[in-house]
Amino acid sequence: MSDTALLQQILSLTRATGAMQLERFKIEFLRYWAEELDKPRNSNPKRLLRHGFKVFSQNDEDGIIQEIFRRIGMTNRKFVEFGVQNGFECNTTKLLIEGWHGLWIEADAKSTSQIVKHFKSFLAERRLTLVEATVTVENINSLLEKAGLAGDIDFLCIDIDCNDYWVWKAIERIRPRVVCIEYNTSLRPPLSLVVPYAPTNSWGGSNYFGASLEALVRLGRTKGYRIVGCCFAGVNAFFVRDDLCRDLFLEPATAEEHYEPDRYFARFMPSGHPSRPGPYETV
Numbered sequence: 597m598s599d600t601a602l603l604q605q606i607l608s609l610t611r612a613t614g615a616m617q618l619e620r621f622k623i624e625f626l627r628y629w630a631e632e633l634d635k636p637r638n639s640n641p642k643r644l645l646r647h648g649f650k651v652f653s654q655n656d657e658d659g660i661i662q663e664i665f666r667r668i669g670m671t672n673r674k675f676v677e678f679g680v681q682n683g684f685e686c687n688t689t690k691l692l693i694e695g696w697h698g699l700w701i702e703a704d705a706k707s708t709s710q711i712v713k714h715f716k717s718f719l720a721e722r723r724l725t726l727v728e729a730t731v732t733v734e735n736i737n738s739l740l741e742k743a744g745l746a747g748d749i750d751f752l753c754i755d756i757d758c759n760d761y762w763v764w765k766a767i768e769r770i771r772p773r774v775v776c777i778e779y780n781t782s783l784r785p786p787l788s789l790v791v792p793y794a795p796t797n798s799w800g801g802s803n804y805f806g807a808s809l810e811a812l813v814r815l816g817r818t819k820g821y822r823i824v825g826c827c828f829a830g831v832n833a834f835f836v837r838d839d840l841c842r843d844l845f846l847e848p849a850t851a852e853e854h855y856e857p858d859r860y861f862a863r864f865m866p867s868g869h870p871s872r873p874g875p876y877e878t879v
Contacts, residue, residue: 625862629828642846644825644834645856652689652871655829655862657776661687661751664774664824664834667844670750674698676740676770678731679755682710684871687753687776687832693876696750697723699743703730717875731756732795733766740769747771754778755832757799761790761807765815773837775821781830781858783808785851809833810851822849829862830855 632638633646647663648656673691675698680686688698692715702708708728711719718724725743729735740746752772754760760778782803783789790807791797799805807815812833813823821835824845833854836845846853 629862632828640846642844644845645828648828652685652693652873653687654685655827655831657687657827657832658690660825660827660834661691661774661776664836665750668773668836668840671748671773672750674745674749675751675753676701676745676749676772677753677755678702679757680707680711682707683715684710684873686755688751689871689873691751692718692724693873695723695878698751699725699727699740699745701727701729701731701739703728714873730795731763732759733762733793734795736763736766737769740767745770748773750774752776758791758797758805759793759795761811761815762793764812764819771837773840775816775835776832777812777835778806778831779809779812779826779833780806781809781856783810784857785810785855787811788814808851809855813849813851823851823854824849826854826856828856829860830858831860831863 638645644660644663647659649659650656651658673696675688675691675696677686677688677698678701680688680700680702681704683689683700688696688700692698700711702711705728708726711726715724719726727739727743729739731739746769748771750772751774752770753776754764755778756763757778764775764777780803785808787808788810790811791805809826816823816835820838822838822841822845824834824836824841826833
């Protein structure tokens, strides 16, 4: 057998082995996920965790967002999300596909160029507005103003890996009905901690980033929001405006009740084909 033929056979076997390992992981993950959901803690029908699923979100956020709006209803179907990368795997892509309108803010030029390429129909129809900028406490309200956004919107998602707490605290221009924001799972309740603010803050790859869930819950209370759940991976927390919660969500609205631990491996949860958003026709 020639060296070339041998190399091709080795590569073929490697790919096959990798595919088999991936399928095993999917099976084991689905079993683990089902076992977690079957625990008594998750039996309350008001807990959001069992409603999670992935379409374009990084984890199971798409399903949780869908369930929240099923309970409270929608109004103008407007969203704002910053920290979207290329838009293939974020928390408002499914909403955009479903006919919502909104604003994406992304700092990375390579990512924004991909958005321009792959979301050109949404941009052309002005259903999506794209701004290339680094979001800070100092500029967030002016960025929203320039985009023509003010007052009530349905959904805000914050994922900038470090200054999330401070930017949410600074937002005054809009009044979202639902907020999704990243929390630091390593800072478990009752710790109420946040990384000190600096406009140039960025994630360095360690567990020194962002804010604890307790800190975000306390901030939410001051802004008129109640925590209603977290995603299965322990990445994002969800808050609903007090005037909309009624008795629709699990109480008590505390970090201790809603905290989900670090399950970052869930980012590789089975999702069929890779994400590739595009325009669909409603039939």
